[in-house]
Amino acid sequence: MKSTPNAHLMLSVTTLAGWPSTWSITFTSPRPAKAPILHDEFVSSEMNRITFNQLKLVEAALAGIESGDYGQCRNCGTTISPKRLKAVPWAKYCIACEEHMSQASELAEVGQQVA
Numbered sequence: 001m002k003s004t005p006n007a008h009l010m011l012s013v014t015t016l017a018g019w020p021s022t023w024s025i026t027f028t029s030p031r032p033a034k035a036p037i038l039h040d041e042f043v044s045s046e047m048n049r050i051t052f053n054q055l056k057l058v059e060a061a062l063a064g065i066e067s068g069d070y071g072q073c074r075n076c077g078t079t080i081s082p083k084r085l086k087a088v089p090w091a092k093y094c095i096a097c098e099e100h101m102s103q104a105s106e107l108a109e110v111g112q113q114v115a
């Protein structure tokens with residue numbers, strides 16, 4: 001393969017992104033032909049991850065129905081509002097706790113970016 005500035009750039013990008021060395025990008029034309037495939041694989045794996053997480057939440061909600069604690073906030077123990085459960089039947093936390101946790105995780109992410 002003839003080394004072009006594009007190929008050199010893509011090699012740097014894959015090294016920086018930590019892609020497995022077994023993944024190769026070959027250039028058959030001036031534009032990277034494999035890029036759309038890698039994007040599709042990424043989207044597919046993200047969709048699988050989201051679906052898997054959703055399934056776990058639904059299973060946890062079903063277990064909550066079995067044990068009788070469905071609809072109770074896992075953090076503070078208050079009853080999650082029926083309106084929230086109608087919108088998000090697998091909700092584990094009341095709105096106040098959910099917002100508090102998402103703010104805390106956002107702050108942690110900012111902290112990691114600054115550190």
Ligand SMILES: [Zn+2]
Nearest residue numbers: 073076094097
């Ligand atoms: Zn709560």
